[in-house]
Amino acid sequence: MxxxxxxxxxxxxxxxxxxxxxxxxxxxxxxxxxxxxxxxxxxxxxxxxxxxxxxxxxxxxxxxxxxxxxxxxxxxxxxxxxxxxxxxxxxxxxxxxxxxxxxxxxxxxxxxxxxxxxxxxxxxxxxxxxxxxxxxAPKRYQQWFTARRRKLIFRRTIQLLGLGLLFWGGYRFANSELPWAILKQFESKDEAPENLSASLYKAVYFDEGSIELNAEAITLLNLWVSYLKADKYKKGQISGHSDNYGTPAVNMQVSTLRAKRVYDYLVQQGIEPHRLHYKGYGDSQPAYPNDSPTNRALNRRVQFVLRAFE
The missing domain is CATH 1.25.40.10 (Tetratricopeptide repeat domain)
Structure with a gap:
């Protein structure tokens, strides 16, 4: 069978x-x-x-x-x-x-x-x-979108939007460049000598077209090193800038190399690499109008920007 x-x-x-x-x-x-x-x-x-x-x-x-x-x-x-x-x-x-x-x-x-x-x-x-x-037969849609479900959907939507804004704000805060003066209020007076703290207000300046550190820059960077060694919980970003002489692409490259040069010097002096981050901004953030040789010299700078506290 x-x-x-x-x-x-x-x-x-x-x-x-x-x-x-x-x-x-x-x-x-x-x-x-x-x-x-x-x-x-x-x-x-x-x-x-x-x-x-x-x-x-x-x-x-x-x-x-x-x-x-x-x-x-x-x-x-x-x-x-x-x-x-x-x-x-x-x-x-x-x-x-x-x-x-x-x-x-x-x-x-x-x-x-x-x-x-x-x-x-x-x-x-x-x-x-x-x-x-x-x-x-006439079309009859299922009545699932009741008033109760509408309220629930609205409440869940508001909650998700709130969480999204909270995470977005936290991300922006953690990754934004916060000036030293804004966060100075969180410091205690005995963290470091006043002259070391004030050193972080000052910028490191470069000669036109150069990425090398001059004697004045090294003196200031040594103060940065002393301050960062005195307070091992501080983290910062090294921001490089240039004047508007040259193309934007070249200025971006030069500003990044200047920031990298400062970063390398601080690491060589014993600052932990995970506490530092460098970034170039080209001529997009001038400190002064680029309308004179003096002002352009002041724009060829590298600044230390406090990132976050641990």
Missing amino acids: PYRSDTLYESAVRTRKAYAHPRATLEEMRAYALEVAFSEEEWDEVIRIFQNHWQKGDSFLKNNNWDDAIAALEKAYPLEPMHEGLLFDLAEAYAQKWVARRRRRFKQKAIFYAQACLEANPANRKAARIITQLKT
Whole structure:
């Protein structure tokens, strides 16, 4: 037997698919089933299985239990897919389920089975009525967007916006350049000598077109080193600037190299690299108008900017 290892139901479903006449009833298939090795008793059992599923689904349908009705009826459907009574019950079950739950797929299923029922018997007026009612039914959207849910969505939206602003503000604060004078109020007077603290107000100046440190710059940087060693909790950014002589790209490169030169010097003097960060700004942040040689010289500078406290 080709279906010896399968269940009787699965064997019957495969036999139905292999049969060349999809409109045939199980009784009309008997000769073919016996030919492919079903016995009379086995085929009678297949018919009983079909009738049992159909009757069970019809009983569930009469009690408005659509889910169980559909499960039982769709179990019987592969055995005899053109059975008029079975197709009508499936169409009715899905139609009632659509009325109760308003899901598009239930409506589509109901129309599909009703049309199959009409194909089996074009005179079935009940199936035609189901198709007409479903296709002409007004659209009714599910009322899930209730006042309570609107309030909940609004509250959650405000909370998420608040958290977003909080994180954004924290990020901007942590990554912004905060002038020393703004944060000086957080210092205690005995952290470092006053002359060392004042040294961080001063800028390191460079000659035109140069990135090398002159004697005056080294003297000032040594004060920076003393202050940073006196307070090991301070972190800062070394900001490089240039005058407006030259192209913006060249000025950006020169200002970055000047900041890097100061950074390297401080690290060489024993300041931990993780406490420092350098960045060039080119000629985008002049301290004075670039309208005279004196002012341009004052703009060729590197400044120490306090970043954050630990």
